Amino acid sequence: MSTAPAASDAAPTARRKPAFPFWAQVLAGLVVGVLLGWVARTFDVAWLKELLSTVGTIFVQLLRVIVVPLVLTALIVSITQLRHVANAAKLAVQTLVWFAITAFISVLIGIGLGVLTNPGASASIGTEGAKAVATQGTWLDFIKGLVPANVFGLEASSRFNAEAATVATSLNFNVLQLVVLGIVLGAAALAVGEKAAPFINVAESLLAIFQKLVWWIILLAPIGTAGLIGRAVATYGWDLIAPLGIFTLDVYLGCALVVFGLYPLLLKAHGLSVRRWFAGAWESITLAFVTRSSLGTLPVTQSNTVYKLGVPRSYASFAVPLGATTKMDGCAAIYPALAAITVAQLFDIQLGLQHYVLIAFVAVVGSAATAGLTGAIVMLTLTLSTLGLPLEGVGLLLAIDPILDMARTATNVAGQSLIPTIVAKRNGILDEDVYNGHKVIADAEPELAGAHA
Numbered sequence: 001m002s003t004a005p006a007a008s009d010a011a012p013t014a015r016r017k018p019a020f021p022f023w024a025q026v027l028a029g030l031v032v033g034v035l036l037g038w039v040a041r042t043f044d045v046a047w048l049k050e051l052l053s054t055v056g057t058i059f060v061q062l063l064r065v066i067v068v069p070l071v072l073t074a075l076i077v078s079i080t081q082l083r084h085v086a087n088a089a090k091l092a093v094q095t096l097v098w099f100a101i102t103a104f105i106s107v108l109i110g111i112g113l114g115v116l117t118n119p120g121a122s123a124s125i126g127t128e129g130a131k132a133v134a135t136q137g138t139w140l141d142f143i144k145g146l147v148p149a150n151v152f153g154l155e156a157s158s159r160f161n162a163e164a165a166t167v168a169t170s171l172n173f174n175v176l177q178l179v180v181l182g183i184v185l186g187a188a189a190l191a192v193g194e195k196a197a198p199f200i201n202v203a204e205s206l207l208a209i210f211q212k213l214v215w216w217i218i219l220l221a222p223i224g225t226a227g228l229i230g231r232a233v234a235t236y237g238w239d240l241i242a243p244l245g246i247f248t249l250d251v252y253l254g255c256a257l258v259v260f261g262l263y264p265l266l267l268k269a270h271g272l273s274v275r276r277w278f279a280g281a282w283e284s285i286t287l288a289f290v291t292r293s294s295l296g297t298l299p300v301t302q303s304n305t306v307y308k309l310g311v312p313r314s315y316a317s318f319a320v321p322l323g324a325t326t327k328m329d330g331c332a333a334i335y336p337a338l339a340a341i342t343v344a345q346l347f348d349i350q351l352g353l354q355h356y357v358l359i360a361f362v363a364v365v366g367s368a369a370t371a372g373l374t375g376a377i378v379m380l381t382l383t384l385s386t387l388g389l390p391l392e393g394v395g396l397l398l399a400i401d402p403i404l405d406m407a408r409t410a411t412n413v414a415g416q417s418l419i420p421t422i423v424a425k426r427n428g429i430l431d432e433d434v435y436n437g438h439k440v441i442a443d444a445e446p447e448l449a450g451a452h453a
Contacts, residue, residue: 022221026286029222030229033290037233052230059224062217063296066210071178071295071321072185073207078318079186080200085314091423095319098419099327100364102266106258106329106411107363110337111356113254119247119338120345179325214299218287225290232402244400247342251404254334255411259285263418270425276436280308281417288413292405297413298324305417310434311424319423323416328379330411333363335404336383343384343393355387362386 033052040048082088189196189203264274284301291297302320305311311319337359344351362383384391424430433439 022283025222026225026283026290029225030286030290033226033229034233036226037230040230040234049231049234052227052234055223055227056231057227059217059220059227060291060293060296062220063214063291063293066214066217067295068178069206070210070214070298071325072182073203073210074298074317074321075179075182076186076189076203077200077207078321079183080189080196080203081314081317083190085312087427091315091427092318094423094426095322095419098423099323099415102258102262102415102419103327103329103333103364104360105262106254106333107337107360109257109262110254110334111341111359113250113257114338114341117246117250118345119244119250120342122246179322182321211299218300221287221291225287228290228292232406235402244342244397247338247397248400248404250338251335252407254338255330255407258329258334259411259414263414266418266422270422272421272425273436277309277418277421279437280304280435281414284417285410285414289406289410292402292409294324294328294409294412294416297409301413301417305420307440308434309417309421310431311420312429312431315424315429316420319420320416323419324413327416327419328408328412329415330408331405332379334411335408336363336380339380339393339397340383340387340389342397343389344387346393346396347390349389351387358386359383 036048036052039045040052082092085091189200263277267274267277281301281304284297284304287300288294288297294301298321301324302316305316305320306313340355340359341351344355362379380394380397381391384393421430421435431439
């Protein structure tokens with residue numbers, strides 16, 4: 001396999017040092033959001049709370065509206081692009097194997113923290129009146145969810161408002177079904193051969209258009225960051241976190257151990273600079289932290305993986321979108337392990353070795369069940385139902401879920417750029433000049449040139 005695919009052949013360009021690079025804009029938005037949220041909460045400024053909530057909601061809605069066509073076209077194109085890559089099947093298998101390896105180690109970290117700290121035993125929260133959440137996950141639901149109900153992976157749901165005597169109908173998309181559709185359509189296009197060339201060209205054109213739209217939305221990230229963080233600070237104070245303080249600290253510590261412990265060890269084991277990887281992936285990690293969306297961060301993750309970490313575009317266009325829907329070390333490994341232990345202790349249920357084995361199994365096999373924009377409720381209910389634990393425990397943890405989801409999603413996205421980097425290195429296709437900052441790819445997204453310089 002060649003060591004310099006098309007995406008990495010561009011000549012080096014002069015470095016540009018913008019006065020205020022994009023990552024600094026996002027960081028500034030985060031700081032401003034925290035301050036505004038603190039003001040809104042401390043002084044009970046209702047209009048400021050509403051403004052922050054509106055700004056954050058609009059930003060997430062903009063991401064949501066573009067996710068469906070982006071994911072579908074990205075997967076179709078990524079599968080068809082594999083025809084240009086030697087040993088494509090080997091790369092795909094290694095990617096999935098490393099997804100599983102890191103998920104297994106991550107869930108062991110989560111279990112270890114839970115056993116050592118007993119987060120449920122120290123929680124000052126009662127279980128009286130706890131109710132199971134409406135959104136639940138079982139293995140049968142997971143299997144049925146693999147089969148698309150329609151070509152767009154859309155699901156309709158209706159809610160009756162008794163007071164207004166009205167019925168509100170909303171459309172949601174099943175990302176897991178979109179993944180299946182994209183992979184099947186891409187595989188079919190490969191099987192058809194030359195006759196599918198017009199279809200592939202259209203898919204590539206649509207993907208370029210949707211990616212451009214997403215970049216425009218991402219440029220609003222500093223403003224969206226201020227709204228999202230500000231809303232979280234204004235809404236979720238220590239009063240909510242305190243009763244589950246140990247559990248909250250465990251989730252953040254577990255995510256930190258994975259991102260700053262496990263991942264650097266893997267990089268070192270493959271002879272890669274830890275500092276350079278963080279420099280390349282940090283933008284997508286921080287954006288994921290504030291947006292709580294692996295899919296919304298997908299364009300930035302893929303761009304960073306190609307332009308700053310040196311992973312060939314032909315491989316990254318397959319591995320990164322797949323990782324954005326199935327690689328969830330935060331949501332599908334650390335969090336459900338700690339949450340299951342916490343729920344068991346809250347309800348005074350003893351867990352044995354077989355339960356911990358089941359937690360690890362669900363984390364490795366069921367990661368795709370977390371596919372979606374934000375949250376890990378489905379994965380958690382899948383874990384609890386597999387262990388036979390009360391689903392009412394989920395409701396007790398929901399109050400602080402947005403705070404926890406920031407760390408979980410950042411961990412997810414970090415893993416989504418790590419694995420393609422490692423697999424590319426193992427197969428000799430990583431452009432180490434780009435990785436080490438000795439070469440800048442000329443056609444990096446111009447809007448965020450500061451991030452790639």
